[in-house]
Amino acid sequence: MDKLGIGIVGLGNISAAYLKASTHFPILDIRAVADMNPAAAKARADEFGLKAVGVDELFADPSIDIILNLTIPKAHVEVGLRAIEAGKHVYSEKPLGIAFAEGQKLIAAAKAKGLRVGSAPDTFLGGAHQTSRRIVDEDTLGQMVGGTAYFMCPGHERWHPNPAFYYEVGGGPMLDMGPYYITDLVNLLGPVAKVSGVGSMLRNTRTITAKERAGEIIPVHVPTHVSGTLIFQSGAVVQVTMSFDVAGHKHVPLEIYGTEGSLVVPDPNFFGGQIELLKKGGEWQRVDTDMPYADGNYRSIGLADMAHAIASDRPHRANGDLALHVLEVMEAFDVSSRTGQVVNISTPVERPIPLAHSLSNGKLA
Ligand SMILES: NC(=O)c1ccc[n+]([C@@H]2O[C@H](COP(=O)([O-])OP(=O)(O)OC[C@H]3O[C@@H](n4cnc5c(N)ncnc54)[C@H](O)[C@@H]3O)[C@@H](O)[C@H]2O)c1
Numbered sequence: 001m002d003k004l005g006i007g008i009v010g011l012g013n014i015s016a017a018y019l020k021a022s023t024h025f026p027i028l029d030i031r032a033v034a035d036m037n038p039a040a041a042k043a044r045a046d047e048f049g050l051k052a053v054g055v056d057e058l059f060a061d062p063s064i065d066i067i068l069n070l071t072i073p074k075a076h077v078e079v080g081l082r083a084i085e086a087g088k089h090v091y092s093e094k095p096l097g098i099a100f101a102e103g104q105k106l107i108a109a110a111k112a113k114g115l116r117v118g119s120a121p122d123t124f125l126g127g128a129h130q131t132s133r134r135i136v137d138e139d140t141l142g143q144m145v146g147g148t149a150y151f152m153c154p155g156h157e158r159w160h161p162n163p164a165f166y167y168e169v170g171g172g173p174m175l176d177m178g179p180y181y182i183t184d185l186v187n188l189l190g191p192v193a194k195v196s197g198v199g200s201m202l203r204n205t206r207t208i209t210a211k212e213r214a215g216e217i218i219p220v221h222v223p224t225h226v227s228g229t230l231i232f233q234s235g236a237v238v239q240v241t242m243s244f245d246v247a248g249h250k251h252v253p254l255e256i257y258g259t260e261g262s263l264v265v266p267d268p269n270f271f272g273g274q275i276e277l278l279k280k281g282g283e284w285q286r287v288d289t290d291m292p293y294a295d296g297n298y299r300s301i302g303l304a305d306m307a308h309a310i311a312s313d314r315p316h317r318a319n320g321d322l323a324l325h326v327l328e329v330m331e332a333f334d335v336s337s338r339t340g341q342v343v344n345i346s347t348p349v350e351r352p353i354p355l356a357h358s359l360s361n362g363k364l365a
Pocket residue numbers: 009010011012013014015034035036037040055070071072073075079093094095162176
């Protein structure tokens with residue numbers, strides 16, 4: 001199999017998960033890594049037996065086909081545009097950008113040059129989510145009515161060594177965790193047509209409790225409790241709450257309802273998990289996942305799918321149009337909160353093709 005050359009920019013917390021998971025996908029040949037903090041690049045390079053180079057050198061390396069952008073959200077578009085300028089495809093961590101307008105700029109630049117943009121999350125390609133998708137596609141639930149999506153926690157400052165970015169403009173629970181939930185909902189239910197939402201910022205500061213910087217106080221510049229409604233083009237209506245202000249709760253992360261049945265979809269931050277199905281008149285039943293990539297952390301499967309798509313000239317699933325739609329939807333919660341209006345969503349999107357169509361012997365191709 002031909003390999004594609006990957007160059008990673010941003011070697012912080014999440015890079016270890018990518019570097020571990022990338023071993024599942026032989027098409028990915030990680031040729032070099034770079035970070036604006038050279039010590040961070042060197043530490044990860046040493047840990048995984050890779051080559052650390054300067055950021056400029058990485059973008060200039062002709063052996064690199066795809067830039068894997070694992071920088072913080074506010075740098076995603078700037079790094080992405082640099083990749084496009086250098087004639088390289090780019091796959092970015094989520095969100096695509098911190099504002100819909102800058103996301104549009106990145107997608108337009110890539111399209112103008114015939115280059116690909118991919119974006120996390122790729123957890124919707126996990127076995128549990130692809131099995132949930134099959135249940136919807138087989139019409140088991142009937143006509144889709146709606147659902148609920150809940151991510152609520154006390155805040156990432158309790159575990160992340162550098163949590164300030166979660167509370168800066170471009171942070172907040174919606175841009176941080178919304179991508180997992182909204183991407184999976186689009187995968188299951190199709191495009192969003194309208195959003196109404198409210199956001200609140202109850203505290204101006206947060207105190208880090210992660211041991212590396214325990215006791216340090218960081219400012220808050222974004223709503224930390226965001227709640228609202230997604231109205232899908234199909235007519236389905238989903239209630240969403242994303243929060244860094246809640247001590248604990250007992251909602252399931254994701255639940256969808258049809259006229260003939262209801263489905264508990266596992267946590268979209270993970271690839272696997274227990275699916276539960278209730279058919280009208282019946283009891284809740286556990287459904288086994290019948291797709292691969294469910295039993296572990298496969299972060300980088302979206303990148304691998306994009307690499308295979310480039311090699312065989314087919315569309316990729318965790319694509320820029322999907323990420324841009326999700327970014328527009330997430331921003332719409334804020335727009336709606338500030339204006340008191342229901343916000344129309346303008347970006348077209350297609351549900352990504354289910355993974356089963358391109359699986360050969362259980363391996364991504
Ligand atoms: N930490 C997690 O558990 C987690 C999980 C899923 C997704 N993510 C996403 O991954 C991304 C990175 O998160 P993280 O937790 O690894 O952050 P981090 O702060 O630990 O690491 C980011 C790294 O990027 C580097 N960087 C920032 N701007 C740069 C630029 N312009 N050029 C070169 N290097 C730059 C920083 O020096 C740092 O080493 C974010 O988008 C986040 O939403 C993180």
